[in-house]
Amino acid sequence: MHVTDKGILARIKEIRTKKGYSQEYVAMKLGIKQAGYSSIEAGKNGLSVIMLLQIAIILEEEVVNVVGYPFKYIKEVEAGKNPLTEQLEFKNEQIHFYKEKINLLEEKLQQCENEKKHTKAFK
Incomplete structure (x- = not known):
């Protein structure tokens, strides 16, 4: 299997040049x-x-960075949006929602236990 994605090849070159590595160095x-x-x-x-894996190691990069992540988010970040932050905020909202549900259920359980104790006291 061969990688033919021009974006991946461009990222390899971009990473290599940003790190100051020559083609000769990587080839060697x-x-x-x-x-x-x-x-x-x-x-x-x-x-x-x-x-591709060998090049990632030489460039001291995770393969996931070489094949496009987080580079695919650059335009959104430059536009002032960070999709990762948005996802995190959404997850935090979900956590808050479920914590509230748990608190309500714990209160309901406590009420049921109190009613059970109250009912036993009258028997």
Whole structure:
């Protein structure tokens, strides 16, 4: 299986250049020639999943970052929206909702236990 997604290949190049690594350096670490590595980045040669993993290790990045996360959120973040924060806020709202439900159920249970004790006292 080969990775052909141009976005992934562009992210590999972006990460590599941001870290100051040359194509020669990455190629040397992979045990291939610079021209071969250049062809991989350009999408001319296929990028195997194994090589993708090796490149991620060389670039000291999690594979998930190389294949697109969190890069896919850049436009939203630049627009002042952070989808991860929005998801977290939603989860916090859900937690608050369920905590309230639990509190109501605990109060109801306490009422039932009190009624049970009250009923036993009259028997």
